[in-house]
Amino acid sequence: MQGPRTVAEQVANVLREAIANGTIKAGTPLRQDELAEQFGFSRMPIRDALRQLEAEGIVSIHPTKGAQVARMDSAEISEIYALRELLESEALRLSVPGLAGAKLDEAEQVLDQIDAERNVGRWGALNRAFHLALYDACGNHRLLGLIEAHHNAADRYVRILLSNLDYRNRSQTEHRDLLAACRRRDGDKAISILRQHLREGSETLVSAIREDGLSRKS
Amino acid sequence: MQGPRTVAEQVANVLREAIANGTIKAGTPLRQDELAEQFGFSRMPIRDALRQLEAEGIVSIHPTKGAQVARMDSAEISEIYALRELLESEALRLSVPGLAGAKLDEAEQVLDQIDAERNVGRWGALNRAFHLALYDACGNHRLLGLIEAHHNAADRYVRILLSNLDYRNRSQTEHRDLLAACRRRDGDKAISILRQHLREGSETLVSAIREDGLSRKS
DNA sequence: GGATGTATACGGGCATACTTATATCCACAA
DNA sequence: TTGTGGATATAAGTATGCCCGTATACATCC
Structure with missing residues (x-):
């Protein structure tokens, strides 16, 4: 069982956990450059990570409008x-x-x-x-x-x-x-x-x- | 019902249909530069499209090894x-x-x-x-x-x-x-x-x- | 005063360029 | 002859910059 192979995976894991434990609350906008700066990587792996999380239903992405932590009623x-x-x-x-x-x-x-x-x-x-x-x-x-x-x-x-x-x-x-x-x-x-x-x-x-x-x- | 808003979506739709109708067979490697040239776009939207298709289970991606049409036994x-x-x-x-x-x-x-x-x-x-x-x-x-x-x-x-x-x-x-x-x-x-x-x-x-x-x- | 048009700023999509990892092949040694 | 080591090529991962769409606010017109 080896760890994450790409930066995108690491970012996805960190974000997933942060969302799961409430550090990042529902509805919070997830801006690419902001996250890129925080993680110390470029926007590209962050994009990949957000797409991954979107597929998992944890994040919702609207084209040209950006991503946010999925709200659930x-x-x-x-x-x-x-x-x-x-x-x-x-x-x-x-x-x-x-x-x-x-x-x-x-x-x-x-x-x-x-x-x-x-x-x-x-x-x-x-x-x-x-x-x-x-x-x-x-x-x-x-x-x-x-x-x-x-x-x-x-x-x-x-x-x-x-x-x-x-x-x-x-x-x-x-x-x-x-x-x-x-x-x-x-x-x-x-x-x-x-x-x-x-x-x-x-x-x-x-x-x-x-x-x-x-x-x-x- | 408006059409695809991004290039990545268009690419994903075309690839999905091509895979569904057998134009691209199971196991075929999907190389980013190759597809980028065929579609006339850069690798970036193709990457996004491949991630999308991976989430749908149609394509399988191995980090640093590339993507291929998912094989199903x-x-x-x-x-x-x-x-x-x-x-x-x-x-x-x-x-x-x-x-x-x-x-x-x-x-x-x-x-x-x-x-x-x-x-x-x-x-x-x-x-x-x-x-x-x-x-x-x-x-x-x-x-x-x-x-x-x-x-x-x-x-x-x-x-x-x-x-x-x-x-x-x-x-x-x-x-x-x-x-x-x-x-x-x-x-x-x-x-x-x-x-x-x-x-x-x-x-x-x-x-x-x-x-x-x-x-x-x- | 309300509605519609227009300017400006913000942010994401896409392109280009660079880096890193994996696989293949060949050379050399056992 | 076979196995191991390293060089090279290929393709994905990552960085950065530009362009364009959308939103917000302000102005103008009805």
Whole structure:
């Protein structure tokens, strides 16, 4: 696993993380020369990075008008969660029968790490790692790619969720139930837990966003 | 609906169509200077176009090694069709209850156009238009975007299917059955027809590719 | 006073030039 | 003869500069 091969990739990674952890807020205009100066590179790799992030749905680009961090209203959050439910249920259904014990142990370790982790910034990545571990045996690379893409797109909002201790505890309980169902090879039960888990996340998030007024449109 | 606003978009559109209709075959290296000279522009907009196509899954880029038309083996075709089944079933389920009569009429007109159309190159676009018309009322923009993306990715292979008269006739029969079920607001029946339709397409395509030896890996 | 036209500034698209990385081939040695 | 090392060529990555489209503000006309 080698690091980023081009400057554009490095820039994309830094920007992605900055957007995910809230350092750069939704709607912020991303000017090429400004970023170029900050990163110490020219505008060209920054352009490439912005295109990459646009493809991931994190940034929106309007020709001749420039790029900005994609704004998401509650409707779009709902859409993403509806898609996550669809995609991840399918991945889980395909994966459960073939899930190796080692993968399940790996997933359990991730849950323990989440409980032990004090650094807020790590929770998002660990949360994702747990979910992806369970889907690992689904056998459809594109499906996994789509799931990862949607995690990326929603990451900065998921982190809002995870900063809430109440939600985090409930979430962990559900995670362990989910893992147990997978160990029993009870795919149907696992799926129903997952769906419930995602619905709660969606509802919690939508109401949080509505009251925080983060949903102002562009 | 205005045309492409930038050179990069024009280039992307031309390349996408050329790849879809087989003018540029899978595995063909896409060199920046070469394309720049052919199109009469510099490498920069070509780079942008290639990144765009990479995001769509039509082109694969390896840093410092260049871009090539993405190769797809039969396993990947199967994956895409499995995803289409998942995504389009859901879109149809959501859309059927709210489908306006006008949209259904529009879909029917598209079917008539397919029957009348003699130009092979148009079938792909018409086929897509029919399917998308039925999903129009699903209410999830991202879902529609994903469906369109998968149509794009598989387009050049779908055209292989559609050039087969036998398949085309069967396909049209299923299309009309599907439309009828939608008119009756029978979502379950519509979905089962759609799933069958896509499974047939997948199987026909996979065997066609296997015997034509188009599945050689990179 | 409101609407329409015009000037100016800002910023992104595109072109050109330079740098760096990878692959290929040939020379030389084991 | 084969393998390894380095030189060279090719093509992508990156830097910089210019041009043009869009926006904002101010002026002018109805």
